[in-house]
Amino acid sequence: xxxxxxxxxxxxxxxxxxxxxxxxxxxxxxxxxxxxxxxxxxxxxxxxxxxxxxxxxxxxxxxxxxxxxxxxxxxxxxxxxxxxxxxxxxxxxxxxxxxxxxxxxxxxxxxxxxxxxxxxxxxxxxxxxxxxxxxxxxxxxxxxx
Ligand SMILES: [Zn+2]
Numbered sequence: 489x490x491x492x493x494x495x496x497x498x499x500x501x502x503x504x505x506x507x508x509x510x511x512x513x514x515x516x517x518x519x520x521x522x523x524x525x526x527x528x529x530x531x532x533x534x535x536x537x538x539x540x541x542x543x544x545x546x547x548x549x550x551x552x553x554x555x556x557x558x559x560x561x562x563x564x565x566x567x568x569x570x571x572x573x574x575x576x577x578x579x580x581x582x583x584x585x586x587x588x589x590x591x592x593x594x595x596x597x598x599x600x601x602x603x604x605x606x607x608x609x610x611x612x613x614x615x616x617x618x619x620x621x622x623x624x625x626x627x628x629x630x631x632x633x
Contacts, residue, residue, distance in 0.1 A: 528574060
């Protein structure tokens, strides 16, 4: 067994087990939170079927977007993608398809913590395509100069 860092132990306790997709969501949420430290909302395209839906808990754990606060919503697209936004900006984070295929082809209940840990230590640029754009809400906001 590997010795898990505190934040992964917390994440495991929150989610009930430690698998790759909750870590993927956790890392997505951290990036989102860094870009939107104050006000943040999220749309997840994972759908609600496991294991991909585990992303939802990871994002809730790290991003400050929660179902209870109503600043997160989930679309049933079955895609490992998250969008974070405020009034002005939109951040899109998509898990690379080859990373997803590798996860789906190799994860078992015996090795999931090890793979989760590898993803945790991986460089985000090796996992995600990250793009920034203008928020869909920005058109409705009056901008003061
Ligand atoms: Zn899970």
